[in-house]
Amino acid sequence: MERTERIWQQGCLDAETREDNYHIDAVALNLHGFYAGLERLLEVIAEGIDQAKPAGANWHRELLRQLSADIVGVRPAVLSSECRDSLDRYRGFRHVVRNVYTFNLDPDQIGLLIQQLQPTLARASQELLAFADFLEQVASSEE
Numbered sequence: 001m002e003r004t005e006r007i008w009q010q011g012c013l014d015a016e017t018r019e020d021n022y023h024i025d026a027v028a029l030n031l032h033g034f035y036a037g038l039e040r041l042l043e044v045i046a047e048g049i050d051q052a053k054p055a056g057a058n059w060h061r062e063l064l065r066q067l068s069a070d071i072v073g074v075r076p077a078v079l080s081s082e083c084r085d086s087l088d089r090y091r092g093f094r095h096v097v098r099n100v101y102t103f104n105l106d107p108d109q110i111g112l113l114i115q116q117l118q119p120t121l122a123r124a125s126q127e128l129l130a131f132a133d134f135l136e137q138v139a140s141s142e143e
Helices: 002-011 021-050 059-067 081-099 107-142
Strands: none
Touching: 021 059, 021 081, 021 107, 059 081, 081 107
8 A cells, every 4th residue: 555655656746747657557556456455355255254256247346245235144244335335446446457458547546546545445454354353253152
């Protein structure tokens, strides 16, 4: 996260420098990695706890929806709707990075994602840690 912000600040502060696609590409790949890492963790939860991972063309979006819902008798929501919506912006950007040529990346959109990176990570971390606490409580009650 800090690396992403540093690269953005070094190479994208003014309109003239924003033409430096190396910085934009580096930031885009770091944002992609941020979301990809979180998504992998969410997949592990879906497969291991829910025993079901969405399939089909929209499985990435459906994964966020699945983990923001309670499953009665199994688990509470892993993510709040606010966190899901924030992460969905990064999911959409990850899709752009994977499927669109980098010359189509919008520096203004990247700037907005950079601004929300710390609060999004903080919220996701807090909610995932709360879910880990839930799992520990379940495990200790089963002993």
